Amino acid sequence: MRHVWVEAALPRDRRAAAAGAEGLLGAFDCRVWERGPYGGVGEFVRRLVLDQGRSPLVVRHQVELLCAVRDLKPAMPWATEAVAALDVADVQIRFHPARRTRHLAYGIAEFVAAWAAERRSPAAVVLDGVDEADGTTVELVGTLLRRVDPSRLRLYVGGASLPDALAASVGGCAEPLAVTPSEAAPEDAAEAHDPAWHDERADALAATGEWSWRLGALPYHRERGTRPTTDGVEALRTALGSALQSGFYEHTVRLAERGLRLVTPATDTRNWWAFTTMLATALTALDRPAEALALYDRVRRATDEPRIHLSAAYSTAMLHARHLPAPDRDLAAARTWLDRALALAERIEDPRERTVTTVFHRQGLALLDSRAGDHSAALRTVEDGIARLAQTLAPGERPQDRARLVHNRAQLHLALGDPVRALADLDTVIAQDPQNAEYYVDRAALHRATGRPDEAIADYGTAIRLGPHLPEAYLNRAGTHSDLGRPEAALADLDRTLRIEPDHLDALVNRAGLFLDAGELDLAERDAHAGLELSPDQPHLLCVLALVAGEHGRLPEAEALLTRAVEHFPDLPAAWANRAAIRFERGDVPGAVADLDRAVDLDPDPVALLNRGLAHRRLGDPAAAAADFTRALAADPGPDPGLRAELLRELASCTPPAGGRRSP
Structure with missing residues (x-):
């Protein structure tokens, strides 16, 4: 070799x-x-x-x-x-x-x-x-x-x-x-050498101190050396831990499977469990949760060790709560397994370890309560855990663990409609664990939702740097730039998102919309088709294609696309409003009014009200038209200055309109 x-x-x-x-x-x-x-x-x-x-x-x-x-x-x-x-x-x-x-x-x-x-x-x-x-x-x-x-x-x-x-x-x-x-x-060639040669080769590589040899050649040679069940197992386990923590899951599986050939629950329980649980973690990360579930079932048959059963019970619960596909997910089974894990935790002799283990396993109960809609019960569980850790741990001890619980509390405050407390918790979380990009993404979203776009952009930038290059951070920063009227900056971030993940559907949807707004119809159509290959009935992309078809005068095609959109997503007001505009152009004014009724019921947007007023006037109902124009002027938030001027003109004039105005 x-x-x-x-x-x-x-x-x-x-x-x-x-x-x-x-x-x-x-x-x-x-x-x-x-x-x-x-x-x-x-x-x-x-x-x-x-x-x-x-x-x-x-x-x-x-x-x-x-x-x-x-x-x-x-x-x-x-x-x-x-x-x-x-x-x-x-x-x-x-x-x-x-x-x-x-x-x-x-x-x-x-x-x-x-x-x-x-x-x-x-x-x-x-x-x-x-x-x-x-x-x-x-x-x-x-x-x-x-x-x-x-x-x-x-x-x-x-x-x-x-x-x-x-x-x-x-x-x-x-x-x-x-x-x-x-x-x-x-x-x-390597197999042609005897075990002593592999020992010498491993010793030489270990002496370099280079980290990468620990993940490849060192475990390879130790496993083939004179002490495979000791030095080989230890090298494989060291490599396994590094690969898992680094997120190198394919190699984690490779290493764990080799390690499990060398140990059994009877000969080396400690390493057998380490290889097994790390293998299950990697399988879960690789979206193979059913294999991880089967692995934990085998664990329970192979050993009676209480601590292993405790960990396997909690992991099984989380597979049911988070990772198994919807048809196989069983929240009742998750709660049963959590109860079993907590019962085993109560048998831990050391009181400090018992408290810490119980606190973290009870976070699973909070998750299940939150999934069931009982955010208040989940909040009580999380706050109890924070208080118990404060009593048990020394100041500054296990900051990441504490940050995790405070992060859970922030999410629950947000679910209960309390963004002020959620933001305060996220500030605390970041102070305790400043290297976690996920926390900056969450705080940025909260800044954006509460009208602090500059703070949001700063936090997204930190997440991108630490992540690094989180597509969600680029995507959401693009949305913030768009909110601020910076389409070029938004497009640059969406381009980055799609260079990282070319099949990122949300990025394709948003970029197609920006291209449409900029009049880049060919580019908008390209992104819409690419997105529809991933999700054939995505309503926003159907709207984009419809508007492109409408701009090119292909009105029947545009109406058919928008009909698909409203059939698959009847709660999307823009789809109804855009089909109304197309129907208006085709002369189907009653159909346009019916679609705008649905759009306004879903979202009383001033543009939709203007268009419905124009349609009412075309049908000879000036009173209904005036009512829509008046309602649009009183909308909160009100129409932009240009739209407001148009509404005032229409309200003051009885001149029949030449055509409808499409929703954005």
């Missing part, structure tokens, strides 16, 4: 593939059992960072760089915010969502693209062994292929066969490399 990447030259039989590549930086081994997740591509990124030092570009991307390539930590002591985020992750009580690696890939690709654009001459790099890479590497390489200008950086992607996710991308931006049979099976 090859353990080091070639820094200055390519293997002989690859020379033809990369011959003449300008600015060739070297070949980097991406196989997961070398340097783990991100592997060789992480080493390539590390090379770039070490060459630049504390440049503005590195500073701007410090969080994603360190989260993906922890070997950079000794070289970036100045990156206090990013280092703090890593330190927090090491004691984290909540796990990253699986899609976070997409966000990291976006940030790193932006970094590499900017580096390549700033170079005086083009560069090239070989990323080898991608067929045996972790999903994080495949994801990052794919993002690089989409984001990096191939005239500035040429990627040569090597492997026995390319993963499906990359096969379509290799070509215009990169070159595939042919692989000889001996190179396609690296583990065969």
Whole structure:
């Protein structure tokens, strides 16, 4: 097995593939059992960072760089915010969502693209062994292929066969490399060595102190060395903990499954349970909750250990409460499992541990009460937990745990209609756990809802920096910019959202609407079709397509699209109002009035009232028209100055209108 990447030259039989590549930086081994997740591509990124030092570009991307390539930590002591985020992750009580690696890939690709654009001459790099890479590497390489200008950086992607996710991308931006049979099976060479050789290799790698070896080659060699059930198990468990806390869930599953081959509940209960519960956590994060549920069922049959049963009962409850798909979710079963977990918690001998465990398990009851609509009962449970922790823990002890409970209380205050207390709690939460991006997103939403857009934008920016690159933060910041009349800034944030997650439906909906408002009909239609491929009856996108069709004079098509929208979403006033406008243009004035009746019932918007007044006048009912114009003028909030002037003119005049005005 090859353990080091070639820094200055390519293997002989690859020379033809990369011959003449300008600015060739070297070949980097991406196989997961070398340097783990991100592997060789992480080493390539590390090379770039070490060459630049504390440049503005590195500073701007410090969080994603360190989260993906922890070997950079000794070289970036100045990156206090990013280092703090890593330190927090090491004691984290909540796990990253699986899609976070997409966000990291976006940030790193932006970094590499900017580096390549700033170079005086083009560069090239070989990323080898991608067929045996972790999903994080495949994801990052794919993002690089989409984001990096191939005239500035040429990627040569090597492997026995390319993963499906990359096969379509290799070509215009990169070159595939042919692989000889001996190179396609690296583990065969390693298996030819005896256990003592694996011990020596592991010792040499451990002596480097480099974090990435702990995730790949170290557990690989320890498992094949002379002490697989001790040193091998310990190396696998160390790697497993790091992978899980980092959100590298595909590798977590890989490591846990290998560990479970070496231990049993009878021979090593502690490590068997660690491998099992971390495997279940990773499966849940990967949206495979049924497999996690089956795993906990096997646990209960395999051991009588009370603490393991306690943890398995609580985890089973949360699977039913949060993670199983709707047909399989059972909130009654969740409450039963929570009661069982709490009963087992009461048997813990140490009073301090018993209190803390009980407090956190009772948060599950608060969740179930809140889901059932009893927010007051949930609030009482959370406040009791906060008080009990204050009595039990020393000042400043377990700040993240305390922040979690205060965050729960903030959400309940909001559900009970008390934004002032919710905001105060979120301020406290952020003071206790300032590295958690989720809290800034929640506080930003509250700032936005209560009329503090500048504070919202600041909090969204912090969330984007710490997250890093949370699509929801970009999306919601776009909405705030739009509220402030900044369509260009809103479009820029929506573009970023869709570069991170091209299938983000809400971002497509909002960008299509902004393009429509700007008169960019082709772009609005493009986004609407892309969104409808994800959700065929999305009503806002049907409205966009209808308005585009109407602008092009295709009125029957527009009406048919809006009919689909109101059939699938009858509570959307804009769909009714827009169909009314189309019907008015087609001469169906009674149909327009009927649609506007529905729109006004749902939302007495001044524009809808103006349009209904115009329709009433067309039908010869000036009294009904005057009533609608008067009601629109008295609306709260009132119409904008231009609309107000139009309403006053219509109210004062009996001139028949030439046509209706569409709702936005």
